[in-house]
Amino acid sequence: MANGQSALLLQRQLQELTKNPVEGFSAGLAEDNIYEWDVLIVGPPNTLYEGGFFKARMTFPETYPMQPPKLRFISKIWHPNVYESGEVCISILHPPGEDRWGYEEASERWLPVHTVETILISVISMLSSPNPESPANIEAAKEMRDDYPAFKKRVQRIVRDSIESCYD
Known part of the structure; x- marks a missing residue:
């Protein structure tokens, strides 16, 4: 997909989210760049993260939707599936195709049908159900299992x- 087409697709997704907001997150452009989005994820109810306000940045490649964006928490977060750098590690954000390590089916990885909405719903699901068996943050996974x-x-x-940083 050419650069202009990916920008148009992202513009449509942004308009859709603006018209029909989805509970649990908000998203908008970072500095008027269609390929950089600021995201605010609200910690899901009935989870350890409930009520938290977690800022993140979603960066799209110009080859979107053929290749996935990257999602990185800017807010501090302690979670087995989030690297120390804040980068989220979930299957749907992994490049399309077969997993060379054999952990994931191709159908679990990035598919061009995913949208900003489906990605962020997957991240909210990740907060609700951490997977310590396939950790990005080994220390968090170990602590979750052992203590x-x-x-x-x-x-x-x-x-x-x-929550306090939202009022600063």
């Missing part, structure tokens, strides 16, 4: 900090 009370306490502190 759940400490993991829970750390996440609760991060949620509190995220």
